[in-house]
Amino acid sequence: MPEAVRTAIVGTGNRAQLFTEGLAKRDGYEVVALCDPNSVRMAFHNRMLLAAGRHTAHQWPPARFEEMLKVERIGLLVVTSIDATHNQYIEAALRAGVRVISEKPMTTDAVKAQGILDVVEETGGSLSVAYNYRFNPVHRRVCELLAEGAIGDIHSIHFEWLLDVSHGADYFRRWHRDKANSGGLMVHKASHHFDLVNWWLGAEPRIVYGQGQLAFYGPGHRHGYARDYSRVNGSAEAVDDPFALHLARNTTLRELYLEAEAEDGYYRDRNVFAPGVSIEDDMALLVSYDSGATMTYHLTAYSPAEGYRVMFNGSAGRLELHVEESTFTMPHHRVESAKGWVHGDVAAPTAGRTSITLRPLWKPPVDHTVDHDHAGHGGADARVLAALLDDDPTDGADIADARQAALALVTGLAANRSFETGLPVRTADLLKL
Ligand SMILES: NC(=O)c1ccc[n+]([C@@H]2O[C@H](COP(=O)([O-])OP(=O)(O)OC[C@H]3O[C@@H](n4cnc5c(N)ncnc54)[C@H](O)[C@@H]3O)[C@@H](O)[C@H]2O)c1
Known part of the structure; x- marks a missing residue:
């Protein structure tokens, strides 16, 4: 052996x-x-x-x-x-x-x-x-249909991703809220989505223009949700706050974070409306690719429900992907026993629908939906592990190498630069790829 x-x-x-x-x-x-x-x-x-x-x-x-x-x-x-x-x-x-x-x-x-x-x-x-998102069977099916030429040449994509007030809020509770730690959601979260688009199109991003704002979380907003406390544990103000994550109620969260914090002061349960947020929660982009395709993209981190839609427009028709991860999000303070808590699993108990609809020109639409496992990122976590550790890419998706990972990253890096300057950014001005 x-x-x-x-x-x-x-x-x-x-x-x-x-x-x-x-x-x-x-x-x-x-x-x-x-x-x-x-x-x-x-x-x-x-x-x-x-x-x-x-x-x-x-x-x-x-x-x-x-x-x-x-x-x-x-x-x-x-x-x-x-x-x-x-x-x-x-x-x-x-x-x-x-x-x-x-x-x-x-x-x-x-x-x-x-x-x-x-x-x-x-x-x-x-x-x-x-x-791992490449290893979700739904995303794989979209890739196959596009590669088979189901809609001909792809000219444009309209992509909207919604993070709800449980999962989306989580990025405002801990280290991600500081752009220096996470690169903001354009890098930390949207690089998953930009990697999918690069992979789906077989194309590379060239020019990115974007606008980002902190519209919902952080201090100073007038929507009436903000409470005056810095972290949940030990705070009376947090008891009935729908945004509050109660670490003590879940064994994993308690052992990994609450019982560990005396060593390094890492608080996992900050008030999402407390000062210190340097990332955006609402981001809009226009991206052009070397294939000639364009993408309009929007990420929202304070949605009532979680899910995403991706619309592909091609020379022979249109492909529509719609994934509803949850239909509504439960307030955190109503979740008494957060057994096996992971983002959304407890606070978003209502798994929704998944559909892939192909609309060929001059023909009726065809449904290409595949079963969607809502656990472990659509079943992708187990598959990516098999591909990484057993060399077993059973669904045909590839593991991203350094160049592909940089291409997944560069759209978000360019978006961050565009947010600062107000100007379009050429990816070639950021990285030698
Ligand atoms: N692919 C996915 O779907 C997915 C999902 C969740 C997280 N992630 C990634 O996993 C990573 C960890 O995220 P997490 O949610 O587990 O965060 P976490 O806060 O639970 O864990 C981060 C760990 O890093 C440690 N750490 C802090 N500073 C360090 C340093 N200088 N050197 C070494 N370790 C240090 C912390 O003590 C902590 O134990 C991130 O890069 C995140 O993007 C990926």
Whole structure:
């Protein structure tokens, strides 16, 4: 038997659970090291390993990351730390000859993205970025239909994504609310959507113009929802606040965050209307692609329900994708037992419909809907893990490499620049791709 791949995970928070669990289930891997500034969160992941019948991993602080790679003889690094820190770990691991799997987004700004691309080229190393949305069967079906020429040449796309007042609000409770950490929702969230469009069209973004605003969350709005407290835990004002996330009510949230916060002051339950928000919650873009196609795109993070619509207009017809993730969102304070809480699962209990409608010219519409699993990002999480760890892309989707991950990122980077300058931005002025 070949030795199991000695694996390290850097950033042992919520998302890392997918990898800790997935790696522990696979004989070909052994998680030997965890790296995070917070020892309580590392201990949580070690309990997961023990529960899966595995040995615990050594716990390392970020300052000793490079030493960890050597001492632990790491063959695979999984990067699930906060977005702005990805680049330092990706680059150090590639330079040490270690294979890297990173969560999206690859990084948060153009300088860091170029740095990663340069190190990939210099080392010839292997970097995979977990753009899981490609692995959702609904998205795969859209890709097949477009590739078969169902609507001919694609001239334009109209794309609207709605995040509700549970999931959307979550980006305003913690580190994402600071653009320096997350790159804002154009980078942190919309890079998923821009990756899908690049993949669906087989095209690359060239020019981006956008306008973004903080219309709903943060201080100073007149809609009457804002309460005067800084964080939920221990605040009387938060008890009946529909936006309040109660960490103490859920075992995972309590153990990962509430019981860990004394070490680093990371509060997971901030008031979404409290000061300190530097990201937008309402963003509109116009993007042009090298294929000649254009896209109008809108992301809203304060919607009553969650879901998305993508309309493709082509020379032979039109394709309409409509995914309703929830029909309404429950107020958080009504959710008494948040068992297995993940974004939306509890506060948005009403899974909606999915439809793919092909409207060929001069013919009646045809329904191409496929079953949509609403858990784990439409079933995509399990599939992306199989593709990353078992080389098993059963549904034919590819894992994004460094260049594709940079292309997914660059639309959002250009949007952020356009928000600042009020001008259209050429992606070639941001990254050498
Ligand atoms: N693909 C997806 O659908 C998906 C879903 C959720 C999150 N993510 C990604 O996963 C990553 C983690 O998100 P999360 O929701 O688990 O956040 P989280 O806050 O739960 O976890 C982040 C972890 O990073 C650690 N950390 C902070 N500073 C660090 C540093 N300097 N070095 C190392 N670790 C540090 C924190 O202590 C924490 O344990 C993000 O990049 C996010 O974009 C991807």
